[in-house]
Amino acid sequence: MSPNASNLDELEKMLGKLDDLPTLPTVVTQINSMAKDPSTNAADIGKVISNDASLSSKILKLVNSAYYGFPRKINNVTKAIVLLGFNKVKNIAISASVVDAFKHTGKIQGFDFFEFWEHSLATAISAEATAKELAPDVADDAFVGGLLHDLGKVVMVSSLNDIDAVFARARSEGLTFQDAAKVAFDFDQAKIGALVAEHWNFPEALVRCIRYWPYPNRTRQHTEAVNCIHVGNVISSALGKTSCGDNAMPMIHPEAWEALELNEENVLKITSETASGLDNASAFLELAV
């Protein structure tokens, strides 16, 4: 379907709303810049993050949670960076800040932020499990990309007047939210999410993951992480953590299946890892409360 005047109006309206988005803490921008500087060390970054007491305490709560399973308590951010790696701590900081920015969205027109976050978390865990099994180098990117893959949906729900009709169409025709949104507007949460991620100066890999996770065949960059998130979205839905507004199973693209060399054995292992990961991830769920 080609975009018509009304769809372009809606897209323009969405673009206009970007300036109204909640702002992320300055520390997130700072650590994103520091990530690009090879001379930055754990202590420098730890110091910057520690200046934001609220974010630091969230990071420490998460790294000390059952999900990471460290035997001893990690009591400062620098130590967390040394043990988990800067990339993981950076991703936790981004995720915690985004949830904070949006959690007060609450229930808008039938959209429940908690349900949204549950699906996002399950997708993150499943994408990470897929990566650990089949593309270990991108495990961190797969996790954060999974956590933020549906970011555009929150913005659409809070900005578009006709969003009720999208939920209604998905229900009455048994569609995913994404398919119903494309029929209504000719754009979806992936497109809007990528615009938001760019607006917030997120790392390029993360922007690409958010833009292309539903279309793994349309990008030739960061394909492994994109494929893992694509698969994670399906497996989380299969386990009952469906995406808010979805009334059908999202389908696995054959290209992603082949690229990752998925088969009965590794899909079962990834699904099982996802279910156990979810059992230990209550600290992440609590972020949305």
Add this chain to the structure above:
Amino acid sequence: MPIKPIDEVEPGDVLINPIQDSMGRVLIQQGEAITEQLLNVLKRRGYVEIDVKSPEGSGVSASYSQSGEPAFSETISGDEDVKRMKEELESRFHNVEDTDREMIIVKNAAENVLTAKIASKKGLS
């Protein structure tokens, strides 16, 4: 059934029935112990009462025999949970055809994992 007002539920209480959202999706499985944070989540989501038993209570756990083998009523209940899970899975995968090989593999994996989870919960009750 001991339905408790949410304000009287305490961390450690065990769910007798699963908690579902408005669309009937299971959010928390039966047999799961309520943690403080889950309790906060439920309050925030507007639940006013839930069906729980205290950990030392005589609810489901009392129907287990001394040998640790589940009593007859529990076996039936376990089968019903599996049956319900399979029905939910069928409904969730309504748009998947028998020829969608990849999706059938995903569905089978989910069924295996969820069945094992139900069995494990029953064993721990």
